[in-house]
Amino acid sequence: xxxxxxxxxxxxxxxxxxxxxxxxxxxxxxxxxxxxxxxxxxxxxxxxxxxxxxxxxxxxxxxxxxxxxxxxxxxxxxxxxxxxxxxxxxxxxxxxxxxxxxxxxxxxxxxxxxxxxxxxxxxxxxxxxxxxxxxxxxxxxxxxxxxxxxxxxxxxxxxxxxxxxxxxxxxxxxxxxxxxxxxxxxxxxxxxxxxxxxxxxxxxxxxxxxxxxxxxxxxxxxxxxxxxxxxxxxxxxxxxxxxxxxxxxxxxxxxxxxxxxxxxxxxx
Amino acid sequence: xxxxxxxxxxxxxxxxxxxxxxxxxxxxxxxxxxxxxxxxxxxxxxxxxxxxxxxxxxxxxxxxxxxxxxxxxxxxxxxxxxxxxxxxxxxxxxxxxxxxxxxxxxxxxxxxxxxxxxxxxxxxxxxxxxxxxxxxxxxxxxxxxxxxxxxxxxxxxxx
Numbered sequence: 001x002x003x004x005x006x007x008x009x010x011x012x013x014x015x016x017x018x019x020x021x022x023x024x025x026x027x028x029x030x031x032x033x034x035x036x037x038x039x040x041x042x043x044x045x046x047x048x049x050x051x052x053x054x055x056x057x058x059x060x061x062x063x064x065x066x067x068x069x070x071x072x073x074x075x076x077x078x079x080x081x082x083x084x085x086x087x088x089x090x091x092x093x094x095x096x097x098x099x100x101x102x103x104x105x106x107x108x109x110x111x112x113x114x115x116x117x118x119x120x121x122x123x124x125x126x127x128x129x130x131x132x133x134x135x136x137x138x139x140x141x142x143x144x145x146x147x148x149x150x151x152x153x154x155x156x157x158x159x160x161x162x163x164x165x166x167x168x169x170x171x172x173x174x175x176x177x178x179x180x181x182x183x184x185x186x187x188x189x190x191x192x193x194x195x196x197x198x199x200x201x202x203x204x205x206x207x208x209x210x211x212x213x214x215x216x217x218x219x220x221x222x223x224x225x226x227x228x229x230x231x232x233x234x235x236x237x238x239x240x241x242x243x244x245x246x247x248x249x250x251x252x253x254x255x256x257x258x259x260x261x262x263x264x265x266x267x268x
Numbered sequence: 269x270x271x272x273x274x275x276x277x278x279x280x281x282x283x284x285x286x287x288x289x290x291x292x293x294x295x296x297x298x299x300x301x302x303x304x305x306x307x308x309x310x311x312x313x314x315x316x317x318x319x320x321x322x323x324x325x326x327x328x329x330x331x332x333x334x335x336x337x338x339x340x341x342x343x344x345x346x347x348x349x350x351x352x353x354x355x356x357x358x359x360x361x362x363x364x365x366x367x368x369x370x371x372x373x374x375x376x377x378x379x380x381x382x383x384x385x386x387x388x389x390x391x392x393x394x395x396x397x398x399x400x401x402x403x404x405x406x407x408x409x410x411x412x413x414x415x416x417x418x419x420x421x422x423x424x425x426x427x
Contacts, residue, residue: 177399179390179410180338181381186388191357197342198353234402 027054035258041202053266061212061264068144077128094148104162111246133240146263169251178235205256208265313371318413323421
């Protein structure tokens with residue numbers, strides 16, 4: 001009975017929300033979560049959590065994707081536009097986009113990520129106020145756009161004008177900080193797979209963001225995760241969207257090059 | 269016979285003297301970062317206690333298992349079945365009291381990075397050379413001087 005209901009629901013959903021139905025083939029075979037020794041956080045999860053991520057009807061991150069899909073079509077701002085007014089069907093126009101983010105941006109003269117790009121579109125084209133970092137709306141839109149690339153390999157450009165920012169991000173990753181006096185690398189390069197108390201340390205990849213973290217019972221962006229790790233190191237975090245975190249995001253994204261986009265991933 | 273013993277004793281004494289000459293004197297570092305108690309590092313040890321009050325092993329056990337304050341079981345297994353989820357990053361502390369001396373353990377806890385600069389192990393009583401400490405912890409250490417002595421007293425009971 002529940003099953004019939006679910007099936008009916010799923011049928012209705014796919015009828016009502018064509019962009020959701022056209023996503024990449026999912027779940028991926030387990031082997032795809034590792035590329036030349038680079039391993040997604042999925043690899044380190046218990047089977048139960050993997051199943052939660054694999055199944056769109058159980059994955060709690062899908063609520064954010066659906067919220068994003070509604071926002072995609074919502075007219076906002078003085079220009080009277082929605083995202084869809086310019087970009088139409090996200091399943092076509094946004095496919096592969098999140099796989100290339102973050103990237104160097106000439107207008108900014110620095111690194112821009114998906115969150116900040118969405119806000120630039122709102123401010124410049126829609127004449128709408130920017131969305132607050134970590135707000136349900138911004139998480140929803142990044143999740144929805146990320147979802148259109150699910151299964152595609154992350155292709156991060158760090159050569160050319162991006163190079164100095166990549167170097168800064170790399171330096172951040174290896175810099176010891178905080179009262180613990182330890183670096184990101186000491187956990188995520190050297191100890192991936194080991195147990196830090198009840199946690200299995202992963203490689204700290206960001207191919208599944210924004211993700212649903214069971215410990216938080218909510219979605220979170222890459223920068224929220226950086227903040228969490230920084231405060232576990234008893235180091236003063238940087239603000240969301242700061243240059244420091246954007247450069248770090250570029251380096252960490254490159255570290256996971258070739259891993260499949262997993263948005264919305266589920267983690268412990 | 270007496271002669272032989274004397275000869276051996278002489279040889280040993282000469283050998284030790286020669287050895288002592290070859291061996292460079294252990295490095296001594298005076299660490300003075302107020303408001304922390306100043307202490308002296310000799311080689312891989314801190315020979316003198318940080319406080320006059322002897323360590324209390326019962327209190328020390330609470331210090332090293334405080335989950336909010338860098339507990340050892342984050343990284344080490346310990347002979348404490350009542351503690352859930354021991355880490356497996358570092359060697360087990362079972363029997364540590366038979367493998368280590370008190371002065372060695374004192375430096376290990378105060379500032380393990382003096383022993384191995386690349387270690388992930390935390391420094392429980394150190395203020396110098398830190399980068400971007402979280403505001404609420406600036407000027408603070410994990411432990412007070414007495415905590416160090418109490419922790420040592422507890423850990424040395426793990427034979």
